[in-house]
Amino acid sequence: MLHTPAVPGPDAARAAAILADLGPLLPSLASPALVVDLEAVDHNIAAVLRRCRGDGSDDLDRGADRWRPHIKTLKSAALVRRLWAAGVTRCKCATLDELQLLLGAAAEDGREDSLDVLLAYPLHEAAFHAARRLLAAHPAARVQLLADAPEHALAMDRWARSGPGPLDLQLDVDLGMARTGSPPSVWREAVADLASLSHLRVTGLHGYEGHLAWSQTREAAAAYDALCDLAGAIACIGKGPLELVTSGTHSFSAALDHARLNGGPWRHRISPGTVVLSDLRSAPAAELLGLRQAAFVLARVVSRGRDRVTLDAGSKAIAPDRPAPNCRLPAWPGLVPLSPSEEHLPLRREHGALPDHGAAVLLVPDHVCTTVNLYRECLVLRPGEAPARAAIGASGHRLFFAQDTLA
Numbered sequence: 001m002l003h004t005p006a007v008p009g010p011d012a013a014r015a016a017a018i019l020a021d022l023g024p025l026l027p028s029l030a031s032p033a034l035v036v037d038l039e040a041v042d043h044n045i046a047a048v049l050r051r052c053r054g055d056g057s058d059d060l061d062r063g064a065d066r067w068r069p070h071i072k073t074l075k076s077a078a079l080v081r082r083l084w085a086a087g088v089t090r091c092k093c094a095t096l097d098e099l100q101l102l103l104g105a106a107a108e109d110g111r112e113d114s115l116d117v118l119l120a121y122p123l124h125e126a127a128f129h130a131a132r133r134l135l136a137a138h139p140a141a142r143v144q145l146l147a148d149a150p151e152h153a154l155a156m157d158r159w160a161r162s163g164p165g166p167l168d169l170q171l172d173v174d175l176g177m178a179r180t181g182s183p184p185s186v187w188r189e190a191v192a193d194l195a196s197l198s199h200l201r202v203t204g205l206h207g208y209e210g211h212l213a214w215s216q217t218r219e220a221a222a223a224y225d226a227l228c229d230l231a232g233a234i235a236c237i238g239k240g241p242l243e244l245v246t247s248g249t250h251s252f253s254a255a256l257d258h259a260r261l262n263g264g265p266w267r268h269r270i271s272p273g274t275v276v277l278s279d280l281r282s283a284p285a286a287e288l289l290g291l292r293q294a295a296f297v298l299a300r301v302v303s304r305g306r307d308r309v310t311l312d313a314g315s316k317a318i319a320p321d322r323p324a325p326n327c328r329l330p331a332w333p334g335l336v337p338l339s340p341s342e343e344h345l346p347l348r349r350e351h352g353a354l355p356d357h358g359a360a361v362l363l364v365p366d367h368v369c370t371t372v373n374l375y376r377e378c379l380v381l382r383p384g385e386a387p388a389r390a391a392i393g394a395s396g397h398r399l400f401f402a403q404d405t406l407a
Contacts, residue, residue: 011330011331011333012330012331012333014330015296015330015331015361015362016331017383018035018037018296018362018381019298019360019362021381021383021387022035022298022360022379022381022387025379025387026360029298029379031298031299031300031312031313031360032297032298032299032311032312032313032317032318033297033298033375033378033379034295034296034297034298034371034372034374034375034377034378034379034392035295035296035297035298035362035378035379035380035381036079036277036294036295036296036378036379036380036381036390037292037293037294037295037296037381037382038082038294038380038381038382039292039382039383040278040292040293040294041079041082041276041277041294042082042086043291043292044275044276044277044278044289044291044292044294045082045083045086045088045276046086047275047289047290047291048063048067048069048272048275048276048289049063049064049067049086049087049088050063051063051252051253051256051288051289052064052065052066052067052256052270053066054256064086064087064088064089064090065267065269066256066268066269066270067088067090067269067270067271067272068090068091068092068116068118068245068269068270068271069083069088069091069092069271069272069273069275069276070091070092070093070094070120070248070271070272070273071091071092071093071098071101071102071273072093072094072095072098072273072369073273073274073276073277073368073369073372074273074276074277074372075098075101075372075373075392075393075394075395076101076372076378076390076391076392076393077101077104077105077108077390077391077393078380078390078391079276079277079380079390080101080102080105081105081109082276083276084109084111089111089114089115089116090116090117090118090269091115091116091117091118092117092118092119092120092245092271092273093117093118093119093120093121094119094120094121095121095394096119096127096130096131096134096401097393097394097397097398098394099117099119099131099134099143100134100394101393101394102115102117103115103117103134103137103138103141103143104393106138106141107138112138112140112141113140113141115141115142116141116142116144117141117142117143117144118143118144118146118170118206118245118271119131119143119144119145119146120146120170120172120206120208120245120271121146121180122146122147122148122152122172122180123145123146123156125155125159126401127401128145128156128159129159130401130402131143131145132160132163135167136163136164142168143168144168144169144170144203144204145167145168145169145170145200146169146170146171146172146206147169147170147171147172147200148172148180148181148182149172149181149182149186150182150186150187150189150190150193150194153169153171153190153193153194153197153200154193154197156169156200157197157198157199157200160199160200161199165199165200166197166198166199166200166201167199167200167201168200168201168203169197169200169201169202169203170202170203170204170205170206170243170245171187171194171202171204171205171206171234172206173187173205173206173207173226173227173230175207175208175209175223175226175227176209176211176212176219176223177208177209177210177211178211179210179211181206181207181208184226184227184229184230187230187234188230188233188234191233191234191236191237194234194237195236195237201238201239202234202237202238202239202242203238203239203240203242203243204238204242204243204244204245204266205227205230205231205234205242205243205244205245206245207223207224207227207244207245207246208245208246208247208248208271209223209246209247209251210248210250210251212250212251213250213251214250214251214253214284214285215284216251217254220251220254220255220258221254221258224246224254224255224258224260224261225260227244227246227261228244228260228261228264231244231264231266232264235265235266241265241266241267242266242267243266243267243268243269244261244264244266244267244268244269245268245269245270245271246261246268246269246270246271247270247271247272248271248272248273248274249272249273249274249275249281249282249285250281250282250284250285252270252271252272252275252285253285253288255268255270256270272285273369274368274369275289275291276294277293277294277295277368277372278291278292278293278294278295278368279293279295279319279364279365279366279367279368279369279371280327280328280364280365280366280367281322281366281367293330293364295365295368295371295372296362296363296364297313297317297318297327297362297363297365297371298360298361298362298363299311299312299313299317299318299345299360299361299362299363300312300358300359300360300361301355301356301357301358301359301361302344302357302358303344303357304354304355304356304357307348307349307354308346308347308348308349309335309346309347309349309354309355310344310345310346310347311344311345311346311347311361311363312343312344312345313327313340313345313363314340314341314342314343314344314345315340315341315342316342316343316374317343317345317371317374318340318345318363318365318371318374319365319366319367319368319370319371320370320374321367321370322365322366322367322370323339324337324338324339324340325337325338325366326340326365326366326367327345327363327364327365327366328363328364328366329347329361329362329363329364330362330364331361331362332347332352332355332361333352334349334350334351334352334353335347335348335349335350335352335354336348336349336350337363372392372395373392373395373396374395375392375395376391376392376395377389377390377391377392378390378392
């Protein structure tokens with residue numbers, strides 16, 4: 001049983017509609033559960049493509065060339081296929097499991113020859129050889145690797161001698177985040193070394209400015225200028241026009257508006273992935289693009305007090321990396337999420353009614369990427385259609401690169 005929400009409104013109505021669609025399944029549906037609204041997914045993809053186009057046009061194919069979404073958010077072939085259906089065939093990933101998911105889904109769909117993946121994570125030698133085995137099994141797909149530093153690029157060149165090549169390589173440029181990559185000055189000083197690579201070919205620059213907030217447009221512009229300067233300095237060693245990959249969900253708009261990124265002798269692409277599902281942290285992007293929330297966690301009330309309820313959705317169910325409140329209840333605005341424990345999420349009542357014991361409620365995560373990673377499968381639904389199960393194929397971490405090791 002579910003009480004009428006304390007403050008009716010569009011969010012409450014939408015939550016009620018989703019719960020109504022799930023109604024026949026609720027008696028057998030375990031919670032917490034990840035629920036994805038495919039109509040909202042398609043809406044969000046189209047919104048990003050229009051922004052990439054730059055003039056509000058509905059010619060979405062022209063916008064697809066500017067977007068290389070990071071699929072660390074999605075981790076599901078069913079959701080990646082919504083990108084492909086919209087013409088977005090370039091993407092970015094961080095793990096070998098995500099790469100395997102992409103290559104496997106493309107093989108199933110007969111579209112390996114149109115897939116272009118940037119494995120945007122520096123590989124140590126064992127991971128490099130594991131990636132090579134995946135590439136060998138899917139030779140029609142294009143996969144670009146990432147070099148963390150000049151010495152890493154030279155090491156990868158040595159590791160690549162044992163197999164067919166050359167392999168495509170992007171250089172990871174540290175634009176101030178100080179997480180991975182090397183500063184532009186370091187790459188510029190290594191041009192001669194990069195020109196000597198025999199089993200790798202430099203195809204682009206990866207400059208992720210993830211340390212910058214949405215409002216830091218001046219700092220972002222300076223970072224993009226540095227990236228463009230470096231692209232000019234290394235153009236002589238590139239094989240064809242370089243690709244410049246920037247920008248997650250919190251900075252893509254500044255990158256799309258940057259004159260030099262737009263006008264240089266290279267191909268610039270942004271790489272936000274969170275925008276496909278949206279979350280609370282993405283509020284500026286959601287407002288700009290008119291995004292709809294697509295991913296929810298369904299939870300149930302397991303304890304009920306005078307001014308408090310507790311849900312079965314703790315840090316093992318939603319946004320484990322975020323401080324309280326790490327989610328929002330669209331249909332229950334009077335309930336404030338407190339600090340979760342592993343299996344429990346207490347909510348404090350500030351106003352309005354309390355849901356009954358056992359009631360199902362929907363939560364919007366503060367961070368959707370880490371939320372999706374907690375689930376092995378999700379329910380996908382579209383208005384007027386029966387909900388369906390979809391695998392989350394790249395969540396968690398495997399023990400060995402080869403699945404049959406110590407079988």
